[in-house]
Amino acid sequence: MSVSEQSPAGEIAAGYGFTGAALDLGALLWDGTVHPDARIRIPLPMLNRHGLVAGATGTGKTKTLQLIAEQLSANGVPVFLADIKGDVSGIAAPGQAGEKVRERAGQVGQEWAAKGFPCEFYALGGIGPGIPVRATVTSFGPVLLSKVLQLNRTQEQSLGLIFHYADSKGLELVDLKDLRAVVAFLVSDTGKAELKGIGGLSTVTAGVILRSITAFEQEGAGGFFGEPEFDTAEFLRTAPAPDGRGVVSVLELPAVQDKPQLFSTFLMWLLADLYGDLPEVGDLEKPKLVFFFDEAHLLFKGASKAFLESITQTVRLIRSKGVGVFFVTQTPKDVPSDVLAQLGNRVQHALRAFTPDDAKALKATVRTFPDSAYDLEEVLTGLGTGEAVVTVLSESGAPTPVAATRLRAPESLMGPIGAEALEAAVKGSSLYGRYAEAVDRESAYEKLTAEQRAAEAKAEEAAAPREERGEESRRESREEPSLAEKVVGSGVFSSLARSIGTQLGREITRSIFGTARRRR
Numbered sequence: 001m002s003v004s005e006q007s008p009a010g011e012i013a014a015g016y017g018f019t020g021a022a023l024d025l026g027a028l029l030w031d032g033t034v035h036p037d038a039r040i041r042i043p044l045p046m047l048n049r050h051g052l053v054a055g056a057t058g059t060g061k062t063k064t065l066q067l068i069a070e071q072l073s074a075n076g077v078p079v080f081l082a083d084i085k086g087d088v089s090g091i092a093a094p095g096q097a098g099e100k101v102r103e104r105a106g107q108v109g110q111e112w113a114a115k116g117f118p119c120e121f122y123a124l125g126g127i128g129p130g131i132p133v134r135a136t137v138t139s140f141g142p143v144l145l146s147k148v149l150q151l152n153r154t155q156e157q158s159l160g161l162i163f164h165y166a167d168s169k170g171l172e173l174v175d176l177k178d179l180r181a182v183v184a185f186l187v188s189d190t191g192k193a194e195l196k197g198i199g200g201l202s203t204v205t206a207g208v209i210l211r212s213i214t215a216f217e218q219e220g221a222g223g224f225f226g227e228p229e230f231d232t233a234e235f236l237r238t239a240p241a242p243d244g245r246g247v248v249s250v251l252e253l254p255a256v257q258d259k260p261q262l263f264s265t266f267l268m269w270l271l272a273d274l275y276g277d278l279p280e281v282g283d284l285e286k287p288k289l290v291f292f293f294d295e296a297h298l299l300f301k302g303a304s305k306a307f308l309e310s311i312t313q314t315v316r317l318i319r320s321k322g323v324g325v326f327f328v329t330q331t332p333k334d335v336p337s338d339v340l341a342q343l344g345n346r347v348q349h350a351l352r353a354f355t356p357d358d359a360k361a362l363k364a365t366v367r368t369f370p371d372s373a374y375d376l377e378e379v380l381t382g383l384g385t386g387e388a389v390v391t392v393l394s395e396s397g398a399p400t401p402v403a404a405t406r407l408r409a410p411e412s413l414m415g416p417i418g419a420e421a422l423e424a425a426v427k428g429s430s431l432y433g434r435y436a437e438a439v440d441r442e443s444a445y446e447k448l449t450a451e452q453r454a455a456e457a458k459a460e461e462a463a464a465p466r467e468e469r470g471e472e473s474r475r476e477s478r479e480e481p482s483l484a485e486k487v488v489g490s491g492v493f494s495s496l497a498r499s500i501g502t503q504l505g506r507e508i509t510r511s512i513f514g515t516a517r518r519r520r
Contacts, residue, residue, distance in 0.1 A: 008373040013038035015394065015401040020044065021286070023071040025064075025347070025390060026407035027108035036109030040405045042068075042345055044075055046393040048287040048324040050315060050342055054331055054365075055349020060386045061328055064347055065292055066091055066410040068326075069248055073117045077286050078246040080235050082267055082294040086254040089422055090413030092119040104386065104409045115411040118239040119248045121426050124266055125224035128255030129422050132435050133230040133266075137173035138166070140225065140269055141514035143307055147265045148221075149212040153304060158205045160514070162186060165195065167516075175226045176213055178445045183209055221262055227439045232273045234431060236289055252422075264298040268311065271325065272515045275314050278321040288322035296327035297334035310514070312338045331361045332368045340368065344393040350383035372402035379404050 009030035021044040028038035055061050062085075069079045069091060081088055094114035095101065105112035123130030137145065142163040146156035166173055166182050173179045185191040187206040195201055216222065237247045253263050271291055278288070293299070300308065315325055327335055327343065331351065335343070346369070353359045366376045370391060379389060383404070390405045416422075426432060 009035060009038065012373065012401040012403050016041050016403065018043050018395055020395055021075060023047075023068060023075075024110075024408060025067070025388075026405045029387065029404040029406050034107050034406050036107065039109070040390050040403050042392045043395045044077075044286045045283065045395070046345065046397075047072070047077070047290050048284070048319050048322060049344035049393050049397075050319065050324055051326040051345030051347070051392075052332060052335065052340070052343045053292075053326055053328045053347045053349075054334075055388065056330060056352050058385065059349035059383070060388070060407065061349055062087060063386060063410055063414060064349070064388065064407060065294075065326075065328065066412065066414070067408055068290075069292070070115070070117055070410055070412055072287075072290055073246040073248050075286060076238055076244050076246050078236050078238060078289045079248045080251070080270070080289065080291045081248060082251045082253055082263070082292065084253050084257055084294050086252065087416050088250055089119075089121065089252070089416045091248055091250070091410075092116050092425060093413040093417050093421070095409075095411050095413050101409045104406075108406055108408050110408045112409055113411060117248050117412055118243065118245055119250055119425065120234070120237075120429055120431065121422060122230075122249060122251045124251070124253070124256055124263060125221070126436075126438070127220070127223065128252050129419070130250075130252040130426055131429060131431050132438070133251065133270075134224060134226050134228065134435075134438070135266070135269055135273075136227060136229050136516075137175060137179050137225050138163075139229060139273070139516045141272075141516060143304075143310055143514035144265050144269050144272070147303065147307055148262055149209070149216060150261065150302075151209065151212060155205055155208055155212075156304060156306070158201055159209060161195070161199055161201060162209075163514070174441070176217060176222050180210060180213055181445045183213075219259070221259065223438070224262070224266065227441060228435055230270075230435060232270055233277065235270075235274070235291075260295065260298040264295060267293055268299060268314075269515060271318070271323075272310075272314055274323060275318045275321065276515055278318075278323065280320050281322045282320060284322050287324045290324040290326065292326045292328060294328045296329040300334065300336055300339075308336055308338075312336070312342075315339055315342050331365055333361055333364050344397075344399070346389075346391050348380065348389045350385075350387070351380045353381050369402055370399050374402060374404060376402070 009028060012030070013028055013035070016039060018041055022041035023044065025040045025042065028035045028040055053061050053064050065081060066088065069081055072079050081091075083089060093116045097112070097114060101112060104110070121130045122133045124133055126132030126134075142156065142160040146159050149159075151159060162179070162183055163173075165186065171182065173182065183206050186195055186201050187203045192200070235249045239245045239247060251267075256263050271293070274289070274291075281288070299311070303311075318325065326345075327339070329335065332340055332348075348365065348369075351358070351362050351365060353362050362377055362380060365380065369376060369389070374389070376389065383389070386407050388405055388407060389402060391402045392400050394400050417425075
């Protein structure tokens with residue numbers, strides 16, 4: 001049914017009549033009727049102004065991500081998606097033309113055709129199917145690592161002190177054993193003197209940090225840190241000519257969905273690393289990358305003030321580097337107001353109002369939208385699966401009218417591809433050989449251990465009588481060693497103070513999030 005230009009529906013439709021390239025979301029819903037000639041779209045250049053996809057569980061958020069990702073890829077824009085439940089991998093395969101797909105396509109005026117899109121599949125630390133994604137501890141930085149280790153504010157500040165010391169000495173922390181070694185050294189008699197100029201580190205706090213690292217490793221998470229470190233520039237690729245479509249990078253997370261703090265914080269590292277490496281480009285005809293941040297509420301839950309400030313600053317500034325960020329969660333109230341204010345494109349699926357808290361969240365969501373011709377409280381509780389309330393930024397940067405929308409059907413497979421197909425895609429990737437095998441190269445810990453062994457051999461020869469005289473008193477002083485003292489007692493650290501400054505050369509510099517700037 002066509003809409004009259006003078007009607008409220010016609011005025012809404014006119015707000016989406018863009019002249020340039022745009023992604024099709026679906027058709028306008030007004031008064032219970034779908035208007036296939038009134039297309040609801042997002043201008044392609046506005047995708048780097050960030051966005052929010054929200055809605056209750058089961059309302060179609062994942063399919064909306066798939067729909068947007070397909071069209072971005074078709075327009076030559078690379079996409080990053082986090083696959084929490086394992087059902088996004090189907091974007092690599094053509095969809096199936098069932099009755100429901102044909103019905104939806106007919107309702108919204110879509111010329112549906114089954115298509116698969118170029119994909120790469122990744123896995124954190126190689127846990128689960130995918131090309132392994134790892135980071136060095138130095139690169140991950142103290143702010144993000146504090147969140148993963150669930151440290152309090154005081155402990156986070158102490159960890160920052162440890163990183164500052166390692167950075168100033170040019171000592172790269174490749175994996176967790178490097179970090180553990182430096183923590184223990186800095187509370188040793190030799191190391192305490194090194195911290196005099198920048199503040200102290202208490203043995204109690206060091207013990208908490210060491211125990212947190214140990215518990216983290218016992219959960220099987222140590223493999224996320226190490227080398228080869230993943231180069232986030234891999235996310236910016238397009239398929240070879242003449243194809244030219246953007247590569248969809250899918251981070252497979254089903255194997256680590258029981259570690260939400262870890263995977264949500266790791267996603268933030270990927271984004272912060274991109275921010276640190278990419279040059280300023282200003283406004284482009286299309287983004288360099290669109291990054292979908294699924295289960296976003298996990299990122300903000302329990303976050304420190306420093307962490308939230310870093311998120312806000314990263315989201316605000318990364319736009320000028322050609323990257324758009326879409327947060328995906330249940331309600332807008334899951335996202336801090338300073339971040340929410342920067343999300344210009346909104347796709348809000350249905351909300352439920354079964355409890356007083358639900359009703360409160362519904363009212364809060366309505367207040368985040370521009371004034372509307374709809375009764376949004378009624379519309380948001382009445383939307384069906386695959387329907388949403390939309391407002392985006394127009395080509396001039398102004399918000400479009402709020403539009404209830406019946407969304408198009410994705411053209412790729414709406415579900416996971418088979419395990420064998422996924423494994424074949426991973427092992428057939430040109431990136432697999434680069435990242436598949438972990439490398440435990442000689443790093444600071446190994447170098448210091450080798451130096452100390454040589455020093456100990458000399459010392460034993462020259463000071464054997466003195467060692468015998470002092471043995472009894474040393475035994476008495478070490479009857480109840482702390483965790484930090486046990487590590488120090490390994491003999492690795494007595495020569496650290498004189499050698500640490502020469503290990504890796506120059507000081508390491510850090511970006512907004514405390515992540516290390518990559519040295520390519």
